[in-house]
Amino acid sequence: MRAHTSDNGAVGLTVVSEEGRGSPAKPHIPDVCQAANVECMRLISVIRAQAWIIG
Numbered sequence: 692m693r694a695h696t697s698d699n700g701a702v703g704l705t706v707v708s709e710e711g712r713g714s715p716a717k718p719h720i721p722d723v724c725q726a727a728n729v730e731c732m733r734l735i736s737v738i739r740a741q742a743w744i745i746g
Contacts, residue, residue, distance in 0.1 A: 705730040707737055 706724050708731055713719035724731035732740075 703730065705732060705737075707732060707734055709733055 706720060706729055708720040708724075710719045710721060713722050718726075721731045738745075
């Protein structure tokens with residue numbers, strides 16, 4: 692999980708998960724995040740969003 696501040700100054704959380712979508716009978720982390728209105732992204736998206744330099 693990572694914390695971030697939105698444009699209006701509110702602090703929110705983003706869940707970082709490599710899991711894909713599940714089913715209604717067996718939801719996965721992205722499904723639960725969507726239901727709770729919590730941002731969920733893959734690690735590569737975090738790396739790109741924060742412009743990490745590796746190497």
